Amino acid sequence: MSDFSSQTQPAHFSGNQKFLTKVKLLFFRNNPIANFALVIILLLLAIGYIVPIILNLDPFGTSSELLLSPGTMSSNEVYYLLGTDDLGRDLFSRLVIGARSSLNIGFFIVLVSAFVGTSMGLVAGVYGGAIDAFIMRLTDVIMSLPSILLAIVIVAVLGGGLVNAVIAVIIVSMPRYIRVVRSVAMSEMKKQYVVAAQSFGIKRFRILWSEILPNCRAPVIVQSTLGFSEAVLDIAALGFLGLGARPPAADWGAMLADARTYIESAPYLVVLPGVCILITVLCFNIVGDALRDRFDPKLGDSK
């Protein structure tokens, strides 16, 4: 009897247990691959934002030791974890600073394109008519061209450089948000709670803001995660083509482009930034897919 009563006592969580519960919510149930990808992303964030503070990294400083292999010691007894490039710059420093740069740019692109795309999608879905037609034809035009090709055209028009590359990627990223949010807005506008809000005399803009926008959260989060990986890839591609970050900036795409000449003599120069791009894009895609599964009502809360 006492055993039974003790089992039915309400659970009192300690601070640690509450923290663990919150941590558990961050991860995906029954999806170890997504959890692994999420851990890698968290590691990337740590490497990009914490490592440069702890270690005094210099991505621009050159040395006389050119093309040192990873894990070798220079003549003046400086240890280069990932070796040096053709100008004697520390590859580890450049990759870490490149990670921070890629993450910053990715976040900025996602933030702006999600904000503008969501706003335009909401307006199109809620107001309809000529506004909707105009916005959707615009997105059709943008989506009818391959994103990287359109980005190249935009950069060619605006001129090279990181800022213009970012603007180009934002423009090509927006249509996906517009489409996703518009479809949500259009379906939500038919729901009874929106009709109820209208029946209470609430303005259409207010309905858009407080009734429909909260329902766009899940698809926008999913699209942002997938959009982040695309942004990183597009910026790297533009950097590789010499249309992105200008030398000597530590940019993964530009590092790949610079290393092409040494693909046989120093393959690590190509492999390391390439692997960084691959891992970042792959992990964000996996997490994006897992989020899509989690938010999909047809799959329930299985993920």
Add this chain to the structure above:
Amino acid sequence: MILSIKNLNIGFYDNQVYKPAIRNLSFELAAGEVLGVVGESGCGKSITNYALMGLLPSNALVTADRLELCGKKLLELNKKQWRDFRGNDVAMIFQDPMNALNPTITIEKQLVEMLSKMQKGKSGKEYRQMALKLLDKVGIPAAHLRLKNYPYELSGGMAQRVVIAMALACKPSILIADEPTTALDVTIQAQILNLLDQIRIDSNMAVIIVSHDIGIISEYADRIQVMYSGEVVESGTARQVTTNPYHPYTKGLLESLPGQGDKVPKSDLNTIPGVVIPIERQVEGCRYVERCPNAQDICHTTPPELIQISNNLSDLSRCHLRG
């Protein structure tokens, strides 16, 4: 009279073809009065309500000799006037409370949003207090805890009480209850209807209560209007309509209630044969003729008028056969 309707006609344009939905609807409603509107699905009950709220789609055409609510000519209102009118003069509660509440927002946010629209210039704390009072008024226990809940955390009855609270926040002159108990358990239905009745008495508010269940309506309404395929087929005091029905459709509805048709309960319930004709279909004679057990030749050729059937001016029926 708070609501006055004369010869209301509603139709919809479908690919440039006009399809009538409501034909020559006329009735009046006084403050504190309850009008029950009864009929099968697809008879036009909800369309009428949506017209009174100005919520019909853009392809709808509404005409009337008179359509006045709280002294306002509804056919002359522009978009902004409609918005001010909705909520302030008329409010509506819907049949499925779970769908009438936004699933992603807490009850508090939804109530505060309503209150801030109706009574501007107050602080968040004041709005919260008002929300608490409203929830208390509609009989929600531990209201302060419920404010933090999302709709899915409430039972159907609780959710409907929240919807009623939102409607009350508007302090309307008329409350339209569109099948307010359909989605609820039988035990909860009576509670919700009693609550609506209590609110009506307290605030002298007119109520239009729509249902397909004439049994429920007869208990709460002062007057009943029976609709069939876009027309009123019988109208009168609740007592007249339920104890001395005139139209065969009303008789059919009452006889289909358990234990009503016969003195001795039986295993099989009475049913009305056939199905309701589509609301937009044009008919030569009476719209009920295909299902009517008493149909005569005249019923097939001449549409019946709505005629007075007792000393009471409001007791009307649309039937060629005199009783």
